[in-house]
Amino acid sequence: MQALLNEILDQVRPLIGKGKVADYIPALADVPADQLGIAVYGNDGELFTAGDAHTPFSIQSMSKVFSLVQAIQHSGEAIWERLGHEPSGQPFNSLLQLELENGRPRNPFINAGALVISDINQSRFAAPVLSMRDFVRRLSGNPHVAVDNRIAESEYQHRARNAAMAYLMQSFGNFHNDVETVLRGYFSHCALSMSCVDLAKAFCFLANDGFCKHSGEQVLSTRQTQQVNSIMATSGLYDEAGNFAYRVGLPGKSGVGGGIVAIVPGQYTICVWSPELNKAGNSLAGMAALEVLSERIGWSVF
Numbered sequence: 627m628q629a630l631l632n633e634i635l636d637q638v639r640p641l642i643g644k645g646k647v648a649d650y651i652p653a654l655a656d657v658p659a660d661q662l663g664i665a666v667y668g669n670d671g672e673l674f675t676a677g678d679a680h681t682p683f684s685i686q687s688m689s690k691v692f693s694l695v696q697a698i699q700h701s702g703e704a705i706w707e708r709l710g711h712e713p714s715g716q717p718f719n720s721l722l723q724l725e726l727e728n729g730r731p732r733n734p735f736i737n738a739g740a741l742v743i744s745d746i747n748q749s750r751f752a753a754p755v756l757s758m759r760d761f762v763r764r765l766s767g768n769p770h771v772a773v774d775n776r777i778a779e780s781e782y783q784h785r786a787r788n789a790a791m792a793y794l795m796q797s798f799g800n801f802h803n804d805v806e807t808v809l810r811g812y813f814s815h816c817a818l819s820m821s822c823v824d825l826a827k828a829f830c831f832l833a834n835d836g837f838c839k840h841s842g843e844q845v846l847s848t849r850q851t852q853q854v855n856s857i858m859a860t861s862g863l864y865d866e867a868g869n870f871a872y873r874v875g876l877p878g879k880s881g882v883g884g885g886i887v888a889i890v891p892g893q894y895t896i897c898v899w900s901p902e903l904n905k906a907g908n909s910l911a912g913m914a915a916l917e918v919l920s921e922r923i924g925w926s927v928f
């Protein structure tokens with residue numbers, strides 16, 4: 627595995643320079659583009675890393691999995707009264723379907739859906755960002771995981787599009803808390819800084835019937851774990867979810883910081899990171915690395 631990871635990073639490294647670092651959040655545009663890392667964490671506790679696997683980066687939309695899991699933990703199936711679990715086939719920041727569908731987002735991994743989940747969590751936690759940070763610290767086994775406030779503030783200053791979605795949902799009665807407060811919370815959890823190793827560990831419960839070994843926590847039931855993985859497989863990479871299923875064949879979740887997590891149910895959790903993105907906002911070299919890895923080992927769930 628170790629030799630394979632080194633070989634795969636060498637193979638995909640020439641893609642660096644062919645994508646584009648996210649710049650619609652100005653603080654993200656400063657991230658050096660030539661970084662590439664991968665961590666593979668087995669259910670048996672074995673960890674393999676290559677490249678910049680220990681460098682923290684902005685997890686961005688990968689945090690939407692943590693917020694969804696917290697909402698499922700406290701509210702279960704009731705959350706689906708507020709949003710769906712259908713793929714959108716639209717970019718992550720699209721407003722198009724929101725008006726057509728009466729302010730009900732298609733799924734929790736596009737921005738509109740994640741904002742509704744943040745609104746649900748705002749109603750349940752006194753301090754939602756701290757609750758999520760502590761949850762993620764436990765799951766990753768890293769007590770130093772923290773929010774990068776510079777990135778959160780930068781995104782708040784450039785919030786027009788996410789604010790438009792939240793206010794539109796409020797106009798349909800699908801937003802219950804102060805919009806600006808929820809936006810601040812959402813941007814803060816997107817701005818959590820974690821490495822590939824942190825993330826492979828933090829998401830390992832999704833490969834392990836909902837059980838996290840480090841914290842000893844049964845995070846979700848087996849059934850709920852299957853459901854979260856199914857939403858990752860159908861919506862985790864937005865309008866590129868089909869391409870990801872075709873090329874990689876695993877439940878996955880990306881973020882505009884350039885990270886992608888992929889789950890091999892019952893076996894492994896993988897996190898890859900490279901900041902340059904393709905047109906759909908997914909890591910260009912990251913996707914390629916996961917494709918080669920999945921193909922070489924025969925991991926596609928299909």
Ligand code: GLN
Pocket residue numbers: 685686687688718719737781788813816880881882883907
């Ligand atoms: N915080 C980012 C946003 O709201 C997350 C987007 C992403 O990672 N796809 O636009």
